[in-house]
Amino acid sequence: MVVQVELPTNSTADQTDQLLNELSTYLLEEEGDVVDSVFAVNGFSFAGRGQNSGLAFVQLKPWEERKRSVFDLQASAMQRFSEVKAGTALAFAPPAIQELGNATGFNLFLQDYRGEGHEQLMQVRGQFLAEASKHPALTLVRPNGKPDEPQYQVIIDDEKARALGVTLAEVNRTMSTAWGSSYVNDFIDRGRVKRVYVQGIPQARITPEDFNKWYVRNKNGQMVSFASFATGKWVYGSPKLERYNGVPAIEILGEPAPGYSSGDAMRAVEEIAAKLPSGVSLAWTGLSYEERLSGSQAPALYALSIVAVFLCLAALYESWSIPFSVLLVVPLGVIGTVAATLMRGLENDAFFQIGLLTTVGLCAKNAILIVEFAKDLHEKGGRTLVQAAIEASRLRLRPIIMTSLAFTMGVIPLAISSGASSGSKHAIGTGVIGGMVTATFLAIFFIPLFYVVVSSLFTKKARNTSATTAEEPSA
Incomplete structure (x- = not known):
């Protein structure tokens, strides 16, 4: 079984570790008749990377040593995880066929094939999740992605940049090197080839005001201050660009409710998707796509x-x-x-x-x-x-x-x-x-x-x- 943990955006890695340790202790002690070991990792999950994300891989005991199945364990674990206040914890079984999805249940994408924009797609996602939570055939319907988080948007004045002889390519290269890193070359160290990376010192890339400390070389070889042609502001946005079939999309996961088959759940999803605004389409993926294809x-x-x-x-x-x-x-x-x-x-x-x-x-x-x-x-x-x-x-x-x-x-x-x-x-x-x-x-x-x-x-x-x-x- 797999446990996925998501904390609020401003959470630290220590808080994520604390929650993972709490859940691991519960699984090993209170579910010890089923659970053999727990391996927890911090910093990433199936939804994305971040210090507020974590995964725990739960190893079950052999069948001859336990009486309960993974689905029984999942049900009891979800009941316990509902009491977690520090974040969101989900327990799910792996898919029946590996490499076709990350979890059991259905898997789909909501596609913005008209290019309405990220905000409109997020509103449609909220409408879809609200309708799915009311349907008796569906359970654990959730987005498989990171929520929108604060981002610092850099606004470049193209006219000022051209007047100063600064190209957009040079601006991007300087920003990626200063705030990220750039590969330069290789060197030999004790018989082994190692790479050389260049990046700004930590003191020069901590706060948004540090952008004003950087300079960009123009076409004439002169150094131009970043503040002379760029400004910035805080906005909310998606931490990653997600696309499916070449168009912006959002991934949705879910499971059929007890007493319903996967086919019943997929039909319920299609009924909900038919009520969504025009411009947003439904696309099955993973095992759900194969099931829909074989069903026809x-x-x-x-x-x-x-x-x-x-x-x-x-x-x-x-x-x-x-x-x-x-x-x-x-x-x-x-x-x-x-x-x-x-x-x-x-x-x-x-x-x-x-x-x-x-x-x-x-x-x-x-x-x-x-x-x-x-x-x-x-x-x-x-x-x-x-x-x-x-x-x-x-x-x-x-x-x-x-x-x-x-x-x-x-x-x-x-x-x-x-x-x-x-x-x-x-x-x-x-x-x-x-x-x-x-x-x-x-x-x-x-x-x-x-x-x-x-x-x-x-x-x-x-x-x-x-x-x-x-x-x-x-x-």
């Missing part, structure tokens, strides 16, 4: 899977009716998978989709066991469609029950597992169990019905086609 492709992939199964069955049995009879049973298993997932409060994620595709295959397997026997009894045994369907159901009832029960018992450990990767196991196991229950006990009654109905329709169509063909020569 899921229906096409499901359809392609069913078409592939249909064509394989049609080629195997050299019939169009049997594939239809088999695939009509698939919704029965899908209903069970969806119902079991919803009853347990799980999400519609990639693991749910894996379980759903597994259920589709198992439903088709059960249907094939009955339809194949019914087809042989009807074509080779001289039975009617109804008699063949009933007899096939009676003969194949035990194999269907045995195979379905064996498979269901095999995935029960997934549904009740704990420890590492238990979330994915719960999603697959729960979905498959729910699908197998409905596919087994409902399909026993519906497979014969679907076979009789579909075969009757195809038989009538074949008879009508044969009759029409026979009448054409006589005509």
Whole structure:
């Protein structure tokens, strides 16, 4: 787990260290049954750099030594962090896929694609956060960036600077060297190459009035006082320039509330973004972008899977009716998978989709066991469609029950597992169990019905086609 700390802008590094030590002590002592160690650093966070920022990386104990998950620890830690008055502390789990974001949940950017300005973008951000805090599907919605802070703005009079022969490039170079540093060259020190940097002495770069102590060389080589062409004032501004897709943007992080999936949270965010003023757009990034992209492709992939199964069955049995009879049973298993997932409060994620595709295959397997026997009894045994369907159901009832029960018992450990990767196991196991229950006990009654109905329709169509063909020569 990761803990991110942000103190007010004028806070010192000692105050940040004090808060980090306080939180580390709490995690090690009061959450010692889960936490193994805490590594805290000062001076930066995922929001940016600064002496008022800090991060703590919380190492959890192995699964066999603890009973609570990282999400349980996060919930209890956030309850404790809400009492912190010195600053803001957030606890969150790392993303499911590393390098795709910094935290679990959703990740987005609010883009100012019309160039309305930083102040307008900050107002829109405040409106967005206010609406998100009221939505029941969202929690821990926060900006991932440093707040505006006091800055000293240097105003250069271009006309005076040109009259004095001072170029803007020389002004920038002098300021960056005096108040920052500039790389000059290298030198050899005891066999190692080291760099030489030039910067102003501390006494000449402490207060804004120190700008008047500096001089800039003009085109004629003369030294011109900084105060002769520049003034300054205090303003509020962003500590960093943040852009996304080439336009000014602000990053927003958040998580779905308990009982809601990431898809529910993303739809809620899009509803809120639709109410924002024109000129500001929403752009997903990280795992959220991949989820939105894969979500739009899921229906096409499901359809392609069913078409592939249909064509394989049609080629195997050299019939169009049997594939239809088999695939009509698939919704029965899908209903069970969806119902079991919803009853347990799980999400519609990639693991749910894996379980759903597994259920589709198992439903088709059960249907094939009955339809194949019914087809042989009807074509080779001289039975009617109804008699063949009933007899096939009676003969194949035990194999269907045995195979379905064996498979269901095999995935029960997934549904009740704990420890590492238990979330994915719960999603697959729960979905498959729910699908197998409905596919087994409902399909026993519906497979014969679907076979009789579909075969009757195809038989009538074949008879009508044969009759029409026979009448054409006589005509």
